[in-house]
Amino acid sequence: MRKLIGFTVLVALLTGCSSQKMLSIYQTEGVEITQNTSGEDIINKYITSRPILHSSLSLCIAQELDNSPVVLNRENYLSSAWWPYYNMPSQQAITINGGDTIKLVEGNNIVANAVTNYQSQSKYFVSYTLTATRNAKNIRYLFSNIKQAQQYTGSIGNEGFENVKTLERAHPDLVIDALNKEVDKIQACLLH
Numbered sequence: 001m002r003k004l005i006g007f008t009v010l011v012a013l014l015t016g017c018s019s020q021k022m023l024s025i026y027q028t029e030g031v032e033i034t035q036n037t038s039g040e041d042i043i044n045k046y047i048t049s050r051p052i053l054h055s056s057l058s059l060c061i062a063q064e065l066d067n068s069p070v071v072l073n074r075e076n077y078l079s080s081a082w083w084p085y086y087n088m089p090s091q092q093a094i095t096i097n098g099g100d101t102i103k104l105v106e107g108n109n110i111v112a113n114a115v116t117n118y119q120s121q122s123k124y125f126v127s128y129t130l131t132a133t134r135n136a137k138n139i140r141y142l143f144s145n146i147k148q149a150q151q152y153t154g155s156i157g158n159e160g161f162e163n164v165k166t167l168e169r170a171h172p173d174l175v176i177d178a179l180n181k182e183v184d185k186i187q188a189c190l191l192h
């Protein structure tokens with residue numbers, strides 16, 4: 001009986017720490033889900049279309065998207081019974097991404113690499129490749145190579161950019177919102 005109670009408590013603790021899949025991301029129009037090598041569901045691609053406006057698409061992509069390097073940190077906290085927590089300068093800081101935003105302009109296609117961010121208790125960066133295609137009726141925005149990284153991970157090592165999992169704790173809905181805001185910025189530029 002004691003073993004059964006111990007096992008039940010262990011199972012309850014372990015399942016309480018796990019995160020459920022965000023079911024709404026599976027119904028989000030334009031989101032393509034695939035599995036990574038570990039068998040976990042991740043966002044593979046996101047596609048959305050918007051009406052054509054008259055300005056230069058490549059100019060607006062260059063002006064509105066950002067591919068600046070980002071710095072990801074972990075921080076060390078020390079404390080004792082006699083003084084409060086304080087932050088020591090981190091020994092682990094990695095700088096990733098950066099480079100030219102626009103990678104290719106060919107015909108009606110523009111390929112760009114960029115980084116955006118969103119806030120959810122902590123700041124997260126989202127890196128992606130955008131392929132924008134101007135058709136007769138609209139502009140098709142295809143986001144691929146979508147990855148995210150938490151800016152500060154506290155005392156846990158920062159693993160850098162990783163695929164966006166469909167788990168609630170991975171905030172896939174906020175990633176899609178951040179990508180839609182990037183399209184909104186390009187569309188607003190095209191109005192001018």
